Amino acid sequence: MAKSSISDQLRPWLAIFLKYYFWLLAAIVPLILLPLLFIARAAMTSHIASMRQQIDGHVTALQSISSVADHPNDSWSKSIEATTSQVSRETLKEWQAFWDSQKTFRVWPEETLGADFVKKVETLKPDGKLSPQFRERYKDKVRTLVRGLPVRMGVEPKMGDLSDVTTSRPNTRRQPAGQPAMRPGVASDDDAVESSPYMMEWSPENQQRIYTSFNWEKEAPPSPTRILLAQEELWVYGMFCDLLAGMNKTAAGPHSAAIAKVDELAVGYPAAEDDPGGGSGKRIVRVAAGSASTMASPDDDSGGSPSASGAAVLVRPANPRFGGGALVVAPGAARSSFDDDGSSQAPAPANPDDGLQNWIYVDFTGKPLSATELAAAVDSQMVHLMPFVLRVVIDQRQIDALLVSLSTSAIPIDVRQVRINASGGPAVDVSMGQAAADPMAAGPGGSGRMYDVSLELRGTIGLATPPSEKAVGLESAEAGDKAAMSSPVSRRRAAS
Numbered sequence: 157m158a159k160s161s162i163s164d165q166l167r168p169w170l171a172i173f174l175k176y177y178f179w180l181l182a183a184i185v186p187l188i189l190l191p192l193l194f195i196a197r198a199a200m201t202s203h204i205a206s207m208r209q210q211i212d213g214h215v216t217a218l219q220s221i222s223s224v225a226d227h228p229n230d231s232w233s234k235s236i237e238a239t240t241s242q243v244s245r246e247t248l249k250e251w252q253a254f255w256d257s258q259k260t261f262r263v264w265p266e267e268t269l270g271a272d273f274v275k276k277v278e279t280l281k282p283d284g285k286l287s288p289q290f291r292e293r294y295k296d297k298v299r300t301l302v303r304g305l306p307v308r309m310g311v312e313p314k315m316g317d318l319s320d321v322t323t324s325r326p327n328t329r330r331q332p333a334g335q336p337a338m339r340p341g342v343a344s345d346d347d348a349v350e351s352s353p354y355m356m357e358w359s360p361e362n363q364q365r366i367y368t369s370f371n372w373e374k375e376a377p378p379s380p381t382r383i384l385l386a387q388e389e390l391w392v393y394g395m396f397c398d399l400l401a402g403m404n405k406t407a408a409g410p411h412s413a414a415i416a417k418v419d420e421l422a423v424g425y426p427a428a429e430d431d432p433g434g435g436s437g438k439r440i441v442r443v444a445a446g447s448a449s450t451m452a453s454p455d456d457d458s459g460g461s462p463s464a465s466g467a468a469v470l471v472r473p474a475n476p477r478f479g480g481g482a483l484v485v486a487p488g489a490a491r492s493s494f495d496d497d498g499s500s501q502a503p504a505p506a507n508p509d510d511g512l513q514n515w516i517y518v519d520f521t522g523k524p525l526s527a528t529e530l531a532a533a534v535d536s537q538m539v540h541l542m543p544f545v546l547r548v549v550i551d552q553r554q555i556d557a558l559l560v561s562l563s564t565s566a567i568p569i570d571v572r573q574v575r576i577n578a579s580g581g582p583a584v585d586v587s588m589g590q591a592a593a594d595p596m597a598a599g600p601g602g603s604g605r606m607y608d609v610s611l612e613l614r615g616t617i618g619l620a621t622p623p624s625e626k627a628v629g630l631e632s633a634e635a636g637d638k639a640a641m642s643s644p645v646s647r648r649r650a651a652s
Contacts, residue, residue: 299370366393510527518543
């Protein structure tokens with residue numbers, strides 16, 4: 157009964173809805189659809205803006221590409237190849253000019269070795285060989301070439317058997333009784349008769365060490381690689397001898413010579429440093445107050461002991477000409493450039509030629525290069541940097557002249573370290589240009605040269621390598637074949 161009454165109550169409303177449903181729906185539907193329409197329109201507007209932004213980005217990218225003159229296509233690739241080839245040719249041209257500038261440096265001594273030998277060695281191919289006759293000839297003649305170094309320097313020769321080497325003393329003469337003492341730097345009238353004819357000295361020990369490294373009398377004939385490397389060293393030694401002799405060319409005698417003595421001259425392996433640059437602060441020293449002989453490093457907390465830190469440095473590899481190998485020293489340790497005695501237990505290479513380039517050259521930071529590192533070093537393709545050390549007793553007023561002479565040499569010489577009185581030299585106040593209290597005792601050895609100081613120079617010599625089109629990215633190896641003489645490393649690189 158209740159159900160029937162409910163239906164009776166709704167029946168009038170249902171009749172009204174059925175009669176006016178159109179108008180009711182016409183009023184309700186817009187109220188529902190209009191909010192939905194605005195929401196959809198806002199979403200669509202946002203999506204359209206996002207897509208327009210993406211399209212604009214792509215259009216901008218396309219416009220930037222179209223503005224490039226040579227964008228990646230066939231013409232672009234050809235343009236890049238042409239530019240690369242031009243740079244390679246310019247590089248090769250400069251390389252060739254650098255090589256040609258050292259032509260007068262690479263002169264084989266024809267009067268000693270013979271014209272047939274020079275003709276053969278100058279046309280030696282990268283994989284070429286020298287006959288046993290030529291190799292034996294160089295072995296016999298190289299000692300003669302080495303003995304010519306003191307002559308070029310203008311010093312007394314002290315090369316040969318150990319029995320021929322004597323301890324050299326400064327050129328002095330006895331003052332006659334009753335004569336007033338001579339002032340330093342002033343020559344008497346009879347100096348030309350009684351004084352030494354040589355302007356300076358060259359340490360006999362240093363001469364002998366250089367001679368020993370070229371004395372192959374009891375060995376088998378040297379290989380072509382060994383001959384080429386040895387001759388390169390002789391060229392460098394000869395260059396230094398000429399430069400040092402030139403420093404004294406205007407001197408009236410030993411008393412006025414710019415350089416009084418050469419204590420050490422070494423190039424290549426003997427000059428390579430186990431600790432390039434002397435370590436952190438180890439090369440910078442100051443004279444302690446009240447004592448001219450006590451040296452202390454401002455950066456060293458070890459009390460001046462060079463080996464107190466105990467830090468390991470580079471391991472010196474063996475070299476068939478100089479021995480050495482597996483030598484570990486502490487930074488700043490004082491040691492002669494020729495201290496290697498070949499007593500290392502490091503295993504020798506199967507082929508002795510493989511180690512001939514060990515530590516002969518360095519990189520641009522001064523780090524010595526092994527033969528393997530040298531062959532792989534990109535920086536060593538155009539120039540080989542050979543290290544050198546030069547220790548001389550020099551009139552301190554001539555130090556600048558010596559540095560200028562080195563810097564203006566036809567062969568690039570880069571002086572990287574300059575040390576004055578670094579190894580217990582005379583008590584000289586370099587800044588004031590004055591000597592110790594006794595001017596007659598000033599200077600190394602008490603020679604009476606009051607301005608003398610001990611000078612040590614270290615640096616590198618830039619030696620050009622034969623130009624190679626293959627090395628600069630060109631296909632032909634014509635430039636390498638035209639080279640008059642190739643270094644062993646370059647030959648091996650070209651052959652590979």
